[in-house]
Amino acid sequence: MVIKAHPVYALTLGLACVGLFMLGCSESRAPVAPDLSAAHSAHAGATQLKGLNADKGFIDGWFDGNDVNLHYTKLYFCAEPPTSGAPTDCVIGADAEVPPRGGPIPTIYAIAAVGFQPDPATLACRAGTPCLNHPAMIDASRVAGPGATNVPAVPHSHILAEHRGGWFHTVNIRVFNLSAWNQIAAAKSLAKVRELQGDPAVGTPGVISADTPTNIFFFIASFQK
Numbered sequence: 001m002v003i004k005a006h007p008v009y010a011l012t013l014g015l016a017c018v019g020l021f022m023l024g025c026s027e028s029r030a031p032v033a034p035d036l037s038a039a040h041s042a043h044a045g046a047t048q049l050k051g052l053n054a055d056k057g058f059i060d061g062w063f064d065g066n067d068v069n070l071h072y073t074k075l076y077f078c079a080e081p082p083t084s085g086a087p088t089d090c091v092i093g094a095d096a097e098v099p100p101r102g103g104p105i106p107t108i109y110a111i112a113a114v115g116f117q118p119d120p121a122t123l124a125c126r127a128g129t130p131c132l133n134h135p136a137m138i139d140a141s142r143v144a145g146p147g148a149t150n151v152p153a154v155p156h157s158h159i160l161a162e163h164r165g166g167w168f169h170t171v172n173i174r175v176f177n178l179s180a181w182n183q184i185a186a187a188k189s190l191a192k193v194r195e196l197q198g199d200p201a202v203g204t205p206g207v208i209s210a211d212t213p214t215n216i217f218f219f220i221a222s223f224q225k
Helices: 178-187 190-197
Strands: 057-063 066-072 107-113 156-160 165-175 212-224
Touching: 057 212, 066 156, 107 190, 107 212, 165 178, 178 190
Parallel strands: 057 156, 107 165
Antiparallel strands: 057 066, 066 212, 107 156, 165 212
């Protein structure tokens, strides 16, 4: 089995990005920069590892009503299975079967704007621009149909489930109208997303999707601005 970690760009069809990974490493609940020294042992079954050296920098995020800086220090992590038609091995609509490390992994929600253009000031990753340590292409065919096996990113932002440093698993949530997006951008919270969804397993048609699994992981730490 080959584990791929490919260079930079923005997430697809609402990632965010998810979420996105390489190897076992220790994590801390404190918002401190991840320690790369621990990230040099392969996950069981891996036969090839790439991308240990990645660009380092900050991307905007939201947590519990506040703006946060997300410190990215590694490339994303995606691995098959699930099967992906994208060269990155990244998938929206199927959960990860090969994590970057064992044990529980916290969640980052990739909130994607689909079918409309939000205020660029509310976006962490804009369409058509590189987004640090994100996959360039993703297989979104499970949510967008068979023609979307290898598609580029749509605009998105990020909501954290908790403050900590290390690997985060991406859950994709797609927003379908500007009014809903503006409510989320104003609240900057997962609570507002849940209010709009009603049921996170179902979502609200024409407004916002259900929580959608991905196999995308990111290695980050969060800092309140």
